[in-house]
Amino acid sequence: xxxxxxxxxxxxxxxxxxxxxxxxxxxxxxxxxxxxxxxxxxxxxxxxxxxxxxxxxxxxxxxxxxxxxxxxxxxxxxxxxxxxxxxxxxxxxxxxxxxxxxxxxxxxxxxxxxxxxxxxxxxxxxxxxxxxxxxxxxxxxxxxxxxxxxxxxxxxxxxxxxxxxxxxxxxxxxxxxxxxxxxxxxxxxxxxxxxxxxxxxxxxxxxxxxxxxx
Amino acid sequence: xxxxxxxxxxxxxxxxxxxxxxxxxxxxxxxxxxxxxxxxxxxxxxxxxxxxxxxxxxxxxxxxxxxxxxxxxxxxxxxxxxxxxxxxxxxxxxxxxxxxxxxxxxxxxxxxxxxxxxxxxxxxxxxxxxxxxxxxxxxxxxxxxxxxxxxxxxxxxxxxxxxxxxxxxxxxxxxxxxxxxxxxxxxxxxxxxxxxxxxxxxxxxxxxxxxxxxxxxx
Numbered sequence: 022x023x024x025x026x027x028x029x030x031x032x033x034x035x036x037x038x039x040x041x042x043x044x045x046x047x048x049x050x051x052x053x054x055x056x057x058x059x060x061x062x063x064x065x066x067x068x069x070x071x072x073x074x075x076x077x078x079x080x081x082x083x084x085x086x087x088x089x090x091x092x093x094x095x096x097x098x099x100x101x102x103x104x105x106x107x108x109x110x111x112x113x114x115x116x117x118x119x120x121x122x123x124x125x126x127x128x129x130x131x132x133x134x135x136x137x138x139x140x141x142x143x144x145x146x147x148x149x150x151x152x153x154x155x156x157x158x159x160x161x162x163x164x165x166x167x168x169x170x171x172x173x174x175x176x177x178x179x180x181x182x183x184x185x186x187x188x189x190x191x192x193x194x195x196x197x198x199x200x201x202x203x204x205x206x207x208x209x210x211x212x213x214x215x216x217x218x219x220x221x222x223x224x225x226x227x228x229x230x231x232x233x234x235x
Numbered sequence: 236x237x238x239x240x241x242x243x244x245x246x247x248x249x250x251x252x253x254x255x256x257x258x259x260x261x262x263x264x265x266x267x268x269x270x271x272x273x274x275x276x277x278x279x280x281x282x283x284x285x286x287x288x289x290x291x292x293x294x295x296x297x298x299x300x301x302x303x304x305x306x307x308x309x310x311x312x313x314x315x316x317x318x319x320x321x322x323x324x325x326x327x328x329x330x331x332x333x334x335x336x337x338x339x340x341x342x343x344x345x346x347x348x349x350x351x352x353x354x355x356x357x358x359x360x361x362x363x364x365x366x367x368x369x370x371x372x373x374x375x376x377x378x379x380x381x382x383x384x385x386x387x388x389x390x391x392x393x394x395x396x397x398x399x400x401x402x403x404x405x406x407x408x409x410x411x412x413x414x415x416x417x418x419x420x421x422x423x424x425x426x427x428x429x430x431x432x433x434x435x436x437x438x439x440x441x442x443x444x445x446x447x448x449x450x451x452x453x
Binding site: 035039040041043044045046047048064065066067099100102104107109110111115116117119120123124125127128129131132135136164165167168171175176178181182184185186187188189190191192193195196197224227228 | 242243244245246248250252254255256257258259260261272273274275324327328331333336339340343370371374375377378381385386388389390391392393394395396397398399400401402403404405406410411415416419423426430434435437438439442
């Protein structure tokens with residue numbers, strides 16, 4: 022009979038550079054990456070590891086910009102319609118509310134979550150994850166919050182929303198003249214900034230900070 | 236002569252890879268192991284991956300029918316009332332001269348959801364049969380499904396904005412139709428289906444040559 026496997030899960034005998042591809046499970050060694058480089062799996066081509074440049078400061082700066090843009094995008098009108106001197110403007114929340122009042126509660130909730138709630142979770146990374154890391158503080162919930170942000174990320178769909186806005190404006194352009202609002206441009210910029218912030222952030226920062234305390 | 240050694244994966248080496256932080260750890264025999272670094276639950280493969288993918292994809296396939304046949308939008312104005320399905324919305328855009336947008340909506344609302352459902356069915360079926368055919372191409376197909384799936388939400392947003400803008404303008408009323416609920420459900424279900432599918436299962440038959448083929452009575 023073989024002896025029972027040791028109850029220690031983080032065995033020191035596993036080389037620190039060893040990792041498994043998350044898409045094909047092939048074991049391989051992470052190559053040494055210069056800042057800005059990334060490595061791909063030799064078998065299936067999935068992204069294996071990244072080493073973003075100056076990750077903490079850049080993602081902090083980008084997410085602070087994103088916070089300002091998010092506020093603009095949600096307080097100012099997205100689009101306006103002008104017809105015979107009358108002008109109506111719609112904010113994002115008013116659009117969701119109109120759908121809700123029209124009896125489409127499920128669809129309204131879906132739009133509200135995907136365009137307003139999930140994107141703001143990513144912005145909240147500043148306060149919960151990045152600032153404590155920058156200040157060198159130890160916060161217990163870091164990894165859990167990062168996991169939450171990662172798991173809702175596919176559901177934040179402001180870029181699809183922006184395209185939907187363009188389509189609906191074309192559909193209405195024969196009825197009235199269309200004016201793009203402040204929030205439209207803020208949303209467009211927010212998409213860009215959030216994409217860059219996602220690329221700048223290096224999740225390894227979370228584990229390095231943890232090791233420093235243990 | 237012995238055949239070439241099969242590629243060593245984390246599973247064949249008895250290691251668990253954390254899906255959240257990538258840390259490798261040895262299995263402890265615990266029934267609910269957690270990542271030693273970030274405390275995320277660990278599984279050698281996503282639990283009940285293929286069964287969940289089947290269930291969600293089939294549900295999406297069923298809802299795809301009402302999403303395309305029921306009205307997406309009802310417009311009531313002085314000129315009368317008009318109901319639009321997804322397809323008639325595309326036709327309207329095409330006839331009013333904005334054919335690039337007509338193509339975008341056609342791709343996002345009809346072609347992408349349909350291709351996504353078909354791709355997920357093919358992936359689930361090929362994994363279940365223990366196929367060794369073109370694993371890299373199938374992984375790329377999976378990646379494409381994950382990447383473009385979100386764009387199907389387009390029509391939901393279009394309806395949201397039309398409802399709001401036209402209502403506040405006061406000349407007509409636009410209401411979202413029952414297809415909006417069905418269509419939203421198709422998008423959400425296919426996204427969950429893609430998330431529950433584990434691409435590592437595509438590669439598993441290559442690692443151990445004795446992988447038993449799936450049999451209906453197992």
